[in-house]
Each structure stands twice: as structure tokens, then as C-alpha cells.
Amino acid sequence: MKTVLKWLGGYFRHIDWILMLICLCISAFDIYVMMALNQIGYIKQDYIDTQLVACGIGVGAALIIGMIDYKKLAKCWFVYAPVAVILQLLLFTSLGITRAGDLAWLNLGFTTIQPSEILKLAFILSLAWHIAKLGDKMNTLPHFLLLCAHFMVPFGIIMVQGDAGSALVFLFIFICMMFAGGMSWKYIIAGLMAVPAVGYVAWNFVMEDHHRRRFELIWDTELQEAERLGSYLQQYNAKIAMGSGQLTGLGTHSDAFYTYVPEGYNDFIFAYIGMVFGFIGCMAVVIALAVMCLKILSDASLAIDPLGKLICVGVFAMFLFHCIINIAMVLSVGPVVGIPLPFVSAGGTSLVMCYASLGPVLSVVSHREKKKHMFYQEKE
Numbered sequence: 001m002k003t004v005l006k007w008l009g010g011y012f013r014h015i016d017w018i019l020m021l022i023c024l025c026i027s028a029f030d031i032y033v034m035m036a037l038n039q040i041g042y043i044k045q046d047y048i049d050t051q052l053v054a055c056g057i058g059v060g061a062a063l064i065i066g067m068i069d070y071k072k073l074a075k076c077w078f079v080y081a082p083v084a085v086i087l088q089l090l091l092f093t094s095l096g097i098t099r100a101g102d103l104a105w106l107n108l109g110f111t112t113i114q115p116s117e118i119l120k121l122a123f124i125l126s127l128a129w130h131i132a133k134l135g136d137k138m139n140t141l142p143h144f145l146l147l148c149a150h151f152m153v154p155f156g157i158i159m160v161q162g163d164a165g166s167a168l169v170f171l172f173i174f175i176c177m178m179f180a181g182g183m184s185w186k187y188i189i190a191g192l193m194a195v196p197a198v199g200y201v202a203w204n205f206v207m208e209d210h211h212r213r214r215f216e217l218i219w220d221t222e223l224q225e226a227e228r229l230g231s232y233l234q235q236y237n238a239k240i241a242m243g244s245g246q247l248t249g250l251g252t253h254s255d256a257f258y259t260y261v262p263e264g265y266n267d268f269i270f271a272y273i274g275m276v277f278g279f280i281g282c283m284a285v286v287i288a289l290a291v292m293c294l295k296i297l298s299d300a301s302l303a304i305d306p307l308g309k310l311i312c313v314g315v316f317a318m319f320l321f322h323c324i325i326n327i328a329m330v331l332s333v334g335p336v337v338g339i340p341l342p343f344v345s346a347g348g349t350s351l352v353m354c355y356a357s358l359g360p361v362l363s364v365v366s367h368r369e370k371k372k373h374m375f376y377q378e379k380e
Contacts, residue, residue: 015066016299016365020059022292023358026343027055027351029285034265034346036252036276043265047346054348058355065359066366070311073360077126084122087115088157096161102338103161116158116166117353123154124173124314125360131181132307139184147178164211165337169321176317177310180300214335234268235332237261242274242282242330249278265346267338270330285344289323292342299365308364315357 034051037043065073090096090106097105097112105112130150137143151174158167178187203212210231216223217232224232241259244250250258264272274282293316300312319342326341328334340350 014366015063016295016362019292019295019299019358019361019365020062022288022295023343023355024059026285026288026292029288030269030344031055033269033273033276033344037265037272039252040258040276042258042260042272043346047265050348051346051351054351055355058352061352062355062358062362065356066362068359068363069367070308070360070363073363074125074129074132074307074311077122077129081122081126084115084119085153085157087113088119088154088161091115091161098162102163102165104163104166104338111348113349114347116163117349119154119158120166120169120173120318121353121357121360123151123170124177124311124318124357126150127174127177128307128310128314131177131310132305135306136182138178138181139187144183144187159206162208162211163338164207165325165339168325168337169318169339172321173314173317177314180310180313181306211335214337218333218335231336234262234336235329238264238268238271238330239332241271245275245278245281247278247280249274249276249281252276267326267336267340267345268330269345270327270341273344285341286327289319289342289344293320293323296361299361302368303364304368308368311360312364315361318357319354 031048031051034043034048038045038048087106091103095107096103097107099105104114104116106115127147127150130147131138134143134147138147151170155167155170155174158170213223213227213231217227217235224236227233228236237259238261241261241264244257244259259275261268261271270282270285273285277284296312296316296319300309300316303309303312322339322342325334325337325339326345329336329339340347342354343351
């Protein structure tokens, strides 16, 4: 018993509490925002309860995963990666639920989940192991093509299911991790040269009409006006909501006029933050998310081996892309792609997996600190 307590004491002493505190503060603000939305009659108490339960489960998952050696965690990719892929493939069955043209939700009877959120973490860990194991060999053509195939499995499945937003997250994670792993400039240049051709094929032969319309709404003002009560309704109302908040927001006074934003508690919660808490509230969220991302990137730079670095870079890339695309979507400078704002948007699967994704990062940091502690003990 004493050995277990000593081990737990060492783990909690070396954990990255700064990162956990930042994320907990963001979650606390999220709960406060949802309570404000409940007070003005925009959401039911059930959403708040779900978020609280998901936060508790997520924090527990982060701490438990953080206890596992990230080397062993990544090495066991063959256990969890196939499970994540199978869950994603189950969307093709009668259990799959389509919303707004995206086949992205799985009905488990008692609840619904987004398998792509689980697959993201499995992809980061398995790709990190793959790249770290190859080392300098990753730039030989056969191994580079194998890495591309590793990426194309989840990317292809999700694209076929119509969830272009999640597919783009996988693409950004893959690019960032390949950069961090030391991808050769010849592949980078070749990739940049292929962008126009790939973009043309994707636009004309891969993307559905509703996906193209989402992009056209960014720059076509006439289409925006025509679709103000249709496909542009969310972004149009989001702009009005954020504009009404001005500097300090409308607050939660019962006599204030609040603009209704579809999915305002979920993917468009940033619009409600702007309306209720104003520009100051929005900037507070942006700064907190930026600090979180920079902290994970800092952990990557201080990792003791390439595997730890790659895991942190993958988690950083996932959170960064989510933040940029979600806020761009709300501000009408990006398409509506259904990507949640990390630790802020309502959604049990998203919040649990956000915290679970911190687990491997916590493991990387705790093992680094333990090694540093042992080094100083030996010097003494």
C-alpha cells in the first residue's frame, strides 16, 4: 500500500498542473456560460448536467491515461486503433445518424457519440509510434507512402461519410506531425505543387453541393442575402449576436434582447459568449485557448525523445485547428464544418476526448520530470 501511495505521490508531483489548471479554468467558464444561457431560457438544465458529467469523466480519463507510460501507450496502437476504426465504420450501419448532410454520430441507444473524436486520439498515438519507429527512414519512398496510407485510412472513411470538417482535422494533424518528424523538403515542395490539382479535384468531384455552398457563402454576398433564412442563418445570426454584445456584453438581464443562434450552445457557442460577455469575454477565451496550445507546444519542445515530441505536436495540432476553424466559422470567415471549440462547446464526446487527449501529454511531461528528478538525485 505504501508503495502505491508513494508512486501516486510521485506521479501527482510531476504532473503538468499548469496545463490541467488552464483547461479546468476554460471548462469552468464554459459551465458558467451554459448556466447563463439556461438563465435566459436558451438551453435546458440537462445540457449543463451532461457537461458536468463529461467534465468529471474527462478529467479522470486524463489523469488515468497520464499514469501510463506514453511509450507503452503508443506501442499498443494495435489494441485501440482498430476499435476506433470499427466505431467509425459502424456509422455506415443503421446506428449512424446524419445531421446537416454529415454522417458523424453513432446511436448507442442510451446516448449518441462522435466516433471521429475517439479516432483522432488513436490516430495521433499510432502515427507518432509509426514515425518515431521509422526515424530517418521515413523519407525513403516506400516508408513515406506507408505513412500516407496510415493517414488515408481515417481520412478516406470520414470523407466518404461527408464529415469534411473532421477530415480536415486529420489532414492538419498529419502535416504537423510529419513536419515534426523531419519530413524531407522534396515531399513538402511536391505537396505544395500538388495543392492546385488536389483542390480542383476535391471541389469538382469529391465535395457535395452543400459543402461547396458553405465555402461560397464566405465570399458571395448575394448568396449570403439569399440564404439569410436558409444555409446562412447560423452565421448571419452569429454576427448579429456578437455585434450586439459590443465591449462588455448584454449580461443575463431578463429585459435584454438576445439573438437566437442555431446550435449556439454547441459549435456556435463563441457567438453567445460575444453576445453575453462581449469582446472582453471573447478575448478571454481566445487568450486562454492560445495559452493552452502554447503550453502543449512547449511540452513538445522539452520532450525527452521523438515519440513524446510527436504525441504533443499531434495534440497541439488538433486543438489549434479546432480553435482556428471554429472561431473563423462563427465570424463568417470560414465555412460551417461542425468542428467544436475545445473545452467550450457543449457535447459529451468532445469534452471527454479533449481531456483524454491531454492524458498522453501529461504522461510525456511526468516522465520527463521524473527523469530530471532522478538525474539531480544521482548528482547529489
